[in-house]
Amino acid sequence: MNDWTALFDDVKAKGQFGSDAQLADSLGLSRAQISAWRTGKSDLGTLTKLKLLDVLGHADLRAAVLSLLPERNREQSIEQHLALVERVARGALPEPQDEPEVAPELIQQNHLLAALPSEDRERLAPHLSPVKLPLGHTLYETGERLSHVYLPTTAVVSMLHVMENGASAEIAVVGNDGLLGVALFMGGETMPSRAIVQSAGNALRLSSETVRREFALGGAVQRLFLRYTQALITQMAQTAVCNRHHTVAQQFCRWLLLTLDRLQTNEIRMTQELIANMLGVRRSGVAEVASKLQREAVIHYRHGVIEVLDRRSLEHHACECYGVVKHECDRLFESLEASD
Numbered sequence: 001m002n003d004w005t006a007l008f009d010d011v012k013a014k015g016q017f018g019s020d021a022q023l024a025d026s027l028g029l030s031r032a033q034i035s036a037w038r039t040g041k042s043d044l045g046t047l048t049k050l051k052l053l054d055v056l057g058h059a060d061l062r063a064a065v066l067s068l069l070p071e072r073n074r075e076q077s078i079e080q081h082l083a084l085v086e087r088v089a090r091g092a093l094p095e096p097q098d099e100p101e102v103a104p105e106l107i108q109q110n111h112l113l114a115a116l117p118s119e120d121r122e123r124l125a126p127h128l129s130p131v132k133l134p135l136g137h138t139l140y141e142t143g144e145r146l147s148h149v150y151l152p153t154t155a156v157v158s159m160l161h162v163m164e165n166g167a168s169a170e171i172a173v174v175g176n177d178g179l180l181g182v183a184l185f186m187g188g189e190t191m192p193s194r195a196i197v198q199s200a201g202n203a204l205r206l207s208s209e210t211v212r213r214e215f216a217l218g219g220a221v222q223r224l225f226l227r228y229t230q231a232l233i234t235q236m237a238q239t240a241v242c243n244r245h246h247t248v249a250q251q252f253c254r255w256l257l258l259t260l261d262r263l264q265t266n267e268i269r270m271t272q273e274l275i276a277n278m279l280g281v282r283r284s285g286v287a288e289v290a291s292k293l294q295r296e297a298v299i300h301y302r303h304g305v306i307e308v309l310d311r312r313s314l315e316h317h318a319c320e321c322y323g324v325v326k327h328e329c330d331r332l333f334e335s336l337e338a339s340d
Helices: 002-016 019-026 031-038 047-055 060-067 074-091 111-115 116-125 208-215 222-245 246-261 272-277 283-297 311-317 320-339
Strands: 130-132 139-140 148-150 158-162 170-176 194-199 201-207 268-270 299-302 305-308
Touching: 002 074, 019 031, 019 047, 019 074, 019 139, 019 158, 047 060, 047 074, 060 074, 074 130, 074 201, 074 208, 116 194, 116 201, 116 208, 130 148, 148 158, 148 208, 148 305, 158 272, 170 194, 170 272, 170 283, 208 222, 222 246, 222 320, 246 268, 246 272, 246 283, 246 299, 246 305, 246 320, 272 283, 283 299
Parallel strands: none
Antiparallel strands: 130 201, 139 194, 148 201, 158 170, 158 194, 268 305, 299 305
């Protein structure tokens, strides 16, 4: 009996797909379908299973796959499948092993890595790989197996909880203050939420094997990662309270401040539709709040770019949640520095 999770992950790895969502597109599946399968709520389906087997060359199934493709957009579906076959075959070739070591100044851009003692940073450096994260890119889908953790340097990533009907809401934001993939060293193997790049930029990546090995040493890396996990849990809990008890305007300002804290600029490139998706509210509500803040000269919003003009006023408009999250993060890392 075939292990479809292992086969799917094999195709994903050999095709060098960055997320389940990317491979799902090549298989003709939606993000909702692949998420439902990962969480055990649905089956992959016969055609998708045959595609996976054909791509991996397990049997002579090409004719069967092509015969089962729907008549609608048939030629496009054939091209898509053959492109997937070619990509996986090409990606299965051995990769070059001699990657250049990441520059120390780049490592320092992530606050977690910068807080490590120099000997720990030097030990991690050969295992860090720089990656570019484009706006809207899905790093992980809910239930997806974690192969790496990401430590953003200039990018900002949103963690979203996705409902069965496709609706979503942001539960945390991760930038140069931390890392994405805490479940990996907290005993889990899969991502409990969707992770989408909300501000394009760069990140450093560590393999799951390296993370587990470092965490098991019980040194500075373990202490720092656990402190960050506590800070992340605080952010998630406060976000849940904020979403339940505070107005759209307060939520918007809290979200804007948390994002700004993780950027090196006062500008955020983000459409109102994406912001509404992050907050789990209507787009019209976001538009109304943005217009009000612009009239009060707190922000300037034009063509998907939000520029903060008056941060003090923005903090005044935000609820207590921003201050609670920031204070807890500062407290945790100040106490860590004191203990070291």
